Amino acid sequence: MRAKRVARREWSAQDEKELKKHSKNKTPVTKISKALKRTPGALRQKARHLGISIGHRQRPKKRSRRT
Numbered sequence: 001m002r003a004k005r006v007a008r009r010e011w012s013a014q015d016e017k018e019l020k021k022h023s024k025n026k027t028p029v030t031k032i033s034k035a036l037k038r039t040p041g042a043l044r045q046k047a048r049h050l051g052i053s054i055g056h057r058q059r060p061k062k063r064s065r066r067t
Contacts, residue, residue, distance in 0.1 A: 009038075011046060019046060019054070026056040 015036060022032045029040045032054065036043065040055075047054045 016046070016050065019043065020050070020052060023047065023052045023054050027054075029055040 018036065019032065022035070029043060032043055033040050043054060
């Protein structure tokens with residue numbers, strides 16, 4: 001049985017606007033992916049093309065040293 005092919009969809013102005021909004025709100029890539037119905041790789045490529053950052057990670061908490 002053959003694998004199902006994914007049909008490519010063009011990025012609309014509305015899609016780009018929503019991606020920028022998610023970037024500003026620092027939404028995780030997985031949530032953006034589900035909202036826009038696109039793969040995380042496609043989102044990262046588009047974000048790079050637009051010059052924005054996505055997939056903001058939380059910084060690990062600094063461990064306090066006990067003396």
